[in-house]
Amino acid sequence: MRNPTHLTKAALLAGLSLTVMSGAALAQQTVVDFYYPIQVGGPLTQVIDGYVAEFEAANPDIDIVPVYSGNYQDTTTKALTAAKAGDPPALAVLLATDIFTLIDEDVIEPIDTFFTPEDQEWVDGFMPAYLASAQVDGNLWAVPFQRSTAVLYWNKEAFAEAGLDPEKYPTTWDEMVEYGKAVVAKDASGNVIRWGVGIPGNPGSAQWLFSALTAQNGARLMNDAGNEVYLTDPKVVEALEFWRDLSTVHGIHPPGIQEWGTTPSDFLEGRIAMVWTTTGNLTNIRNNATFDFGLAPYPGNPDSASSLGGGNLYIFKDASDEEKAAAMKFAKFLTSDELQADWSIQTGYVAPRDGSWETQALKDYVAEVPEADVARQQIPTSVPEFSTHENARTTKALNDAIAAALTGSKEPADALNDAQAEIDRILRSYR
Numbered sequence: 001m002r003n004p005t006h007l008t009k010a011a012l013l014a015g016l017s018l019t020v021m022s023g024a025a026l027a028q029q030t031v032v033d034f035y036y037p038i039q040v041g042g043p044l045t046q047v048i049d050g051y052v053a054e055f056e057a058a059n060p061d062i063d064i065v066p067v068y069s070g071n072y073q074d075t076t077t078k079a080l081t082a083a084k085a086g087d088p089p090a091l092a093v094l095l096a097t098d099i100f101t102l103i104d105e106d107v108i109e110p111i112d113t114f115f116t117p118e119d120q121e122w123v124d125g126f127m128p129a130y131l132a133s134a135q136v137d138g139n140l141w142a143v144p145f146q147r148s149t150a151v152l153y154w155n156k157e158a159f160a161e162a163g164l165d166p167e168k169y170p171t172t173w174d175e176m177v178e179y180g181k182a183v184v185a186k187d188a189s190g191n192v193i194r195w196g197v198g199i200p201g202n203p204g205s206a207q208w209l210f211s212a213l214t215a216q217n218g219a220r221l222m223n224d225a226g227n228e229v230y231l232t233d234p235k236v237v238e239a240l241e242f243w244r245d246l247s248t249v250h251g252i253h254p255p256g257i258q259e260w261g262t263t264p265s266d267f268l269e270g271r272i273a274m275v276w277t278t279t280g281n282l283t284n285i286r287n288n289a290t291f292d293f294g295l296a297p298y299p300g301n302p303d304s305a306s307s308l309g310g311g312n313l314y315i316f317k318d319a320s321d322e323e324k325a326a327a328m329k330f331a332k333f334l335t336s337d338e339l340q341a342d343w344s345i346q347t348g349y350v351a352p353r354d355g356s357w358e359t360q361a362l363k364d365y366v367a368e369v370p371e372a373d374v375a376r377q378q379i380p381t382s383v384p385e386f387s388t389h390e391n392a393r394t395t396k397a398l399n400d401a402i403a404a405a406l407t408g409s410k411e412p413a414d415a416l417n418d419a420q421a422e423i424d425r426i427l428r429s430y431r
Contacts, residue, residue, distance in 0.1 A: 282348030
């Protein structure tokens with residue numbers, strides 16, 4: 001939490017305010033159900049609870065009720081179900097890639113319908129790359145909150161053991177293969193006990209990291225309107241072939257599909273020397289690593305690129321006017337420069353506001369933990385994560401293709417051709 005003493009006092013003040021309020025005043029409180037996904041390791045619930053206590057102490061007429069609702073996919077499903085049942089949350093953190101689905105389902109309201117003139121300065125404080133993923137057809141539909149990019153973590157001790165410069169990370173695909181081969185370790189029976197690299201490929205992460213791979217190879221998976229995909233582009237096919245070949249040709253990647261959920265522990269326990277995962281895991285890895293590690297931009301072919309990930313804050317259309325106003329107030333609180341700086345320090349997510357990086361707290365943190373600044377440096381070369389209309393269906397088709405290629409049941413070109421045909425059918429009505 002930001003300042004344990006401060007937040008404890010805030011919580012006490014919040015409790016005191018509730019004690020002295022009359023029953024009539026309590027009845028006038030606006031209750032805001034706030035759906036929040038627990039996805040990345042670390043004590044996120046404690047941090048969110050601290051922010052809620054601080055906000056409620058300053059706003060005793062608002063009761064924020066966090067609902068910790070599983071991973072992103074679980075949270076989206078629960079939010080949509082609640083909205084369709086007529087009992088939506090007022091506010092939810094959902095994936096930025098959910099934006100087309102939420103608009104198509106007509107369950108969210110544009111944030112800019114709540115604007116007052118002074119709010120424009122707050123909006124202008126967000127980095128354009130992250131703001132773009134919250135805008136569709138001229139409206140701002142969401143507020144960037146826990147945003148990230150995917151980055152490479154490397155085990156410096158493993159590099160040194162292999163005779164590599166522990167301070168030098170791979171900058172190209174060829175270098176990643178070269179370094180990966182050097183750091184692979186086997187036991188006396190020839191079994192691999194340390195792999196060179198791990199890129200999570202299970203549903204939920206595959207499309208994100210594949211977006212980065214294709215960008216590194218000079219391609220995009222979809223258009224900005226979310227109604228066309230380009231999976232048969234030769235550069236897209238080549239990117240999937242490279243991913244598969246890390247295991248089948250080069251022998252530096254675990255066979256089949258590397259799991260997102262086990263990747264941090266695989267890295268921390270020395271089973272994989274280089275991993276691709278979110279900046280949101282930085283605090284967890286930093287607190288638990290027993291070896292020196294580094295954070296780096298992704299390698300490229302030849303140019304580095306990554307994919308913007310993470311979640312935005314959405315306000316639900318059928319909440320009451322009072323709930324939506326209170327949700328907007330809480331959203332602005334969560335995305336102030338100061339609090340976003342603290343959120344970045346506490347979690348490893350990338351503060352999506354330039355002003356946050358000018359706060360003394362984040363300046364001091366970057367001076368102490370230079371790895372924290374890697375993600376910000378990578379933002380100009382990052383692309384949006386795969387996102388289209390009917391996103392759950394199109395993402396499943398893409399992830400099925402990736403899984404088929406990684407497990408060897410289909411050639412990458414065949415898998416992507418099949419996915420392209422399926423997604424074309426899904427998106428036909430949106431063109």
